[in-house]
Amino acid sequence: MCIIVSCFLGIGCQSLSRNNSHSNVSSASIEKGKELAVKHCQSCHELPDPTLLDAKTWESGALPAMGPHLGIFNYNGQSYTFHGDNQMMGPGYRSNKPEVTNIEWQNILDYYTSMSPDQLPVQDRKEKISLQLPLFELIEPTLNYPDAHTCFVKVRENNNTPLVLSDANLLKTYFLNDQFAPVDSLLTNAPLVNIDFTTTNEALACNVGILMPNDEARGSAVWMRRQSGKWKTDSSNLFNELRRPLQVLPVDLTTDDKTDYVICEFGYLKGSLSWMENKGSGQYQKHILRPLPGALKAYPVDYNKDGKMDIIALFAQGDEGIFVYLNKGNGGFEEKQLLRFPAVYGSSYFELDDFDKDGLLDILYTCGDNADYTSILKPYHGVYIFLNKGDKGFQQSFFYPIHGCYKAIARDFDKDGDLDLATIAYYADFATQPEEGFVYLENRGDLQFNASTSVKLKSGRWITMDAGDIDGDGWCDIVLGNFVQTSKLASPAVKWADGPPIIILKNKGR
Numbered sequence: 001m002c003i004i005v006s007c008f009l010g011i012g013c014q015s016l017s018r019n020n021s022h023s024n025v026s027s028a029s030i031e032k033g034k035e036l037a038v039k040h041c042q043s044c045h046e047l048p049d050p051t052l053l054d055a056k057t058w059e060s061g062a063l064p065a066m067g068p069h070l071g072i073f074n075y076n077g078q079s080y081t082f083h084g085d086n087q088m089m090g091p092g093y094r095s096n097k098p099e100v101t102n103i104e105w106q107n108i109l110d111y112y113t114s115m116s117p118d119q120l121p122v123q124d125r126k127e128k129i130s131l132q133l134p135l136f137e138l139i140e141p142t143l144n145y146p147d148a149h150t151c152f153v154k155v156r157e158n159n160n161t162p163l164v165l166s167d168a169n170l171l172k173t174y175f176l177n178d179q180f181a182p183v184d185s186l187l188t189n190a191p192l193v194n195i196d197f198t199t200t201n202e203a204l205a206c207n208v209g210i211l212m213p214n215d216e217a218r219g220s221a222v223w224m225r226r227q228s229g230k231w232k233t234d235s236s237n238l239f240n241e242l243r244r245p246l247q248v249l250p251v252d253l254t255t256d257d258k259t260d261y262v263i264c265e266f267g268y269l270k271g272s273l274s275w276m277e278n279k280g281s282g283q284y285q286k287h288i289l290r291p292l293p294g295a296l297k298a299y300p301v302d303y304n305k306d307g308k309m310d311i312i313a314l315f316a317q318g319d320e321g322i323f324v325y326l327n328k329g330n331g332g333f334e335e336k337q338l339l340r341f342p343a344v345y346g347s348s349y350f351e352l353d354d355f356d357k358d359g360l361l362d363i364l365y366t367c368g369d370n371a372d373y374t375s376i377l378k379p380y381h382g383v384y385i386f387l388n389k390g391d392k393g394f395q396q397s398f399f400y401p402i403h404g405c406y407k408a409i410a411r412d413f414d415k416d417g418d419l420d421l422a423t424i425a426y427y428a429d430f431a432t433q434p435e436e437g438f439v440y441l442e443n444r445g446d447l448q449f450n451a452s453t454s455v456k457l458k459s460g461r462w463i464t465m466d467a468g469d470i471d472g473d474g475w476c477d478i479v480l481g482n483f484v485q486t487s488k489l490a491s492p493a494v495k496w497a498d499g500p501p502i503i504i505l506k507n508k509g510r
Contacts, residue, residue, distance in 0.1 A: 025110045033111025036104050040070055050115035052344050057374050058112040062344075065373040071098035072105050123379050123401040129435045130452040135414060136440070136478070136505040138456050141180035145170075148460075148501035150481030151191050151211065155468030159200070162470045165481060165502050166192040168211050175231065178471050180504060186224065186231045194247050201226040204238065206245045215270045217241040221248040221261070239276065239284070243267035243293075251300040253277070253309055253327060262311055264295035271295060273313050277331060289325050289333055293317045299352055301361065312338070314365075316347040322363060339386060339394055341367065344374055346381070349407040355397075355419055355447065360388035368405035370427035383408045383423050385447060398447045402436050403429040409467045411476045413507060418443040422478050422505075424462040430494060434458045438480060459499035461485065475507035 038047050053062060067073065067080040074080065100108070141163075149169035156162050161183060163176035168191035175184040194206040202225050209218030219242035223234040239248065239261070247264040254260060258278040265271045271293030276284040294317025303310040308327035315321055321340040325333040341347055346369030352361040368381040382405050385398035404427025410419040421441035428436035438457045441449035460482030470477045480503050484496045 025114045029107050029110040030114050031111075032104070033107035033109070036100060036108050037111060040099065040108075041066075048112075049342070050112045051117060052342055052380075053112075053116055053374055054119050054376070055113040055116045056118075057376055058116055059109065061373040061375075063109060063112060067105070070100050070105070072100065075102065075105060120376070121379050123403070125401050127451070129433075129439055130450070131435065131455055133440060133452050133454040133505075135442075135507060135509075136454075137508055138454060139180060139504040139506055140500045141176060141182075141502060141504065143174060143176065143180075143182045143502075144500050147484050147497045148482045148499065150464060150483055150501045151193050151208075152195065153464050153466045153479045153481040153502055154195055154197075155466045155470055155477070155479060156197060157468045157470075158472065162468075163479060163502070163504075164195060165479075166195075167501060168483070173205075173231075184229070184231055186233065188222070188233065190218070192222070195224070196248070196250065198250060203231075204248055204250065205233075206248055207237075208244050208246070209242070210244070213268045215243060215268045217243050219243060219245040219265070221245065221263070239263070243271050246295070247297060249298055249300065251309055253300075253311075254331060255308065262298050262300065264298055264313065265293075266295055266317065267293040268317075269293060271317070273298065273311075273315070273325075275311070287331065287333075289313075290315070290323065290335065292319060294320065294347075296347065297350060301352065303361075312352065314347060314350045316369060318343055320345060320347045322350060322365070339363065339365070344378065346370055346372070348405065351408070351410055353410040353419055355385055355410070356387055358388075360390060362386060362388045363394055364408055364410050364421070366405045366408045366423065368402065368425055368427055370404050375427070377403050377429055381405050381425075381427075383421060383441070398449075400439075400441060400449065400451070402439060403427065403433070404436070406463060407465050409465060409478075411467050413440075413467075413476050413478075414442060414510060415475070416443075418445060421449065422465065422467060424465050424480060426461060426463045426483070430461075434494070437462055457503070458494070459496070460503060461496045461499075470504065471506070473507075473509070475509045477507045478505035479503070480505070 064080045149167050150165055151168040152166040154164040161175040166173040171188050173186040173192055174182045177183050190207045190209055191211050192205045193208045195203050197203045205222045205224050207220045207222050220237040221239040222237050243265045244267050246266050249262040250259045260278050261276040263274050272288050273290045273295040274286055274288045276286055294315040296314045296316050298311050298313040300309045303324050310327050311325040320343055322338045324336050345367035347367050348369045349366045351364040353364050355362045363386040365384045381403050382401040386394035387397045389395050402425050404425040406424050406426040408421050408423040413420045420443045423439045425436045435453045438453050440452050462480040463483035464481035467476055467478045482499050
């Protein structure tokens with residue numbers, strides 16, 4: 001739970017001032033607390049900046065969660081619960097014996113609670129989100145059932161079943177036609193959270209195992225095949241014993257014309273980014289690229305233009321950031337960090353797009369996963385664009401604040417020659433700003449965007465999204481997936497359980 005700070009995001013470069021509510025704390029204790037934070041938190045990542053959270057959240061949320069990592073399980077009558085494998089050891093995990101004394105722990109508490117604000121600043125949003133969405137028509141499919149737990153949606157262009165969705169509660173995957181009616185379904189033993197359709201009749205699916213946070217190696221890579229018009233799973237899996245896999249990506253990394261696989265095992269306290277080298281005859285050798293949890297999404301791309309496929313990946317869950325793994329040949333990779341984010345950001349998604357049309361891949365990034373020990377509204381949650389400046393790295397060039405932002409997709413929805421954005425927020429400010437749940441950002445040029453939504457979209461709590469031309473009319477549509485779960489950020493009047501499992505935003509064109 002140690003949290004890093006990123007100065008280029010404008011959070012950690014300010015000078016700290018004392019919190020008036022803790023003015024009786026000695027300067028010596030604060031200075032000592034900072035020294036101890038530098039020593040212990042930087043063992044796994046950069047120094048947490050106190051201004052990222054308010055004093056109460058540090059005191060009652062973040063620090064009690066960090067205590068067990070330093071061997072502190074009880075302090076001043078408060079029990080610090082460790083939500084993880086009690087046998088886990090090592091930097092960043094549970095310690096069997098205290099690494100700090102009670103006095104030193106109080107110093108750390110004093111530093112964070114005294115140097116943090118009583119309240120975080122509010123969102124810096126210049127204009128309200130318009131409640132008009134003229135480009136899209138909202139359509140609910142004939143497939144409907146209460147208490148939807150949609151964990152995956154997919155648009156398959158130029159296909160007789162262009163819409164696919166998976167439900168984590170029913171353990172079913174549905175295939176819908178271009179009239180948005182179900183024509184096939186598939187029952188699995190655990191939720192499918194990603195499906196890569198390698199051909200019309202073959203797909204590789206990520207069976208996550210147990211959806212909720214855990215370190216059980218129960219996930220798998222499952223082959224799906226369409227036979228006699230019906231989708232079925234193979235009796236044997238491609239890979240087993242994976243820790244909450246979110247992506248299994250086919251790619252030839254060794255240029256031997258055999259398909260290797262990149263695997264994002266998000267896990268919880270254990271996880272990794274790895275690749276499986278195809279040795280032929282159904283044999284694979286696993287290579288770990290990063291032995292840490294939080295691998296969220298990866299892209300194969302020739303980043304340095306040397307003719308070999310590299311890997312760019314986003315990590316959440318602690319030491320958050322975007323990394324490139326440069327393919328050095330002969331199975332070797334070199335890791336370079338492109339961007340780094342504080343863990344309280346809750347990294348949730350990224351894409352590679354060219355926003356300024358200079359031929360270099362830029363980064364579209366969202367943060368807003370707020371299901372941890374610091375689940376308060378955060379003004380730095382939202383959607384970011386980092387422009388690729390070549391040798392100068394990536395420069396933040398756009399930020400739009402959205403509480404709990406979970407995903408953003410860049411497409412030229414209005415066909416005016418630039419990339420617009422569709423965003424969802426699973427941890428939006430539902431009580432006072434439910435319109436944050438879905439926001440369409442129309443690019444007006446030079447990364448200036450107009451924000452809009454529809455009040456009808458309050459019917460669901462959107463956790464997943466995809467975009468593509470569903471009906472073959474040449475315009476890019478959007479599909480949203482509703483995952484029903486109560487939220488303390490929502491009004492009691494919200495009834496997501498009555499909402500549809502998915503909703504389609506059909507692009508009407510200009």
